[in-house]
Amino acid sequence: MPTYEYECETCGWTFEKMQPITAEPLRKCPKCKGRIHRVISGGGGFIMKGGSTHEGEACSLQRTGRTCCGRSEPCGEPSCGNGE
Numbered sequence: 001m002p003t004y005e006y007e008c009e010t011c012g013w014t015f016e017k018m019q020p021i022t023a024e025p026l027r028k029c030p031k032c033k034g035r036i037h038r039v040i041s042g043g044g045g046f047i048m049k050g051g052s053t054h055e056g057e058a059c060s061l062q063r064t065g066r067t068c069c070g071r072s073e074p075c076g077e078p079s080c081g082n083g084e
Contacts, residue, residue, distance in 0.1 A: 005041050010034025 002021060007014045008029035017026060029036050 005039040006036045007039050008032060008034050008036045014039065 001018050003016050003018045011032045
């Protein structure tokens with residue numbers, strides 16, 4: 001269900017409301033009962049999560065749960081190939 005952003009033309013309050021796509025837009029501000037309108041925003045899009053599909057482009061910790069050099073934190077370096 002999408003989240004819509006609204007702004008009151010009277011008091012300037014902005015808020016978000018989850019509504020079905022088929023729902024009519026809200027008309028009155030919940031705070032002051034003034035007129036509101038939907039705000040056009042960039043939206044969330046979608047974010048792809050997961051490891052790199054290209055070998056050697058990121059620290060292996062993100063891909064395998066451990067670094068190639070044995071560190072317990074990301075080193076920020078491409079995979080050196082040791083221990084994999």
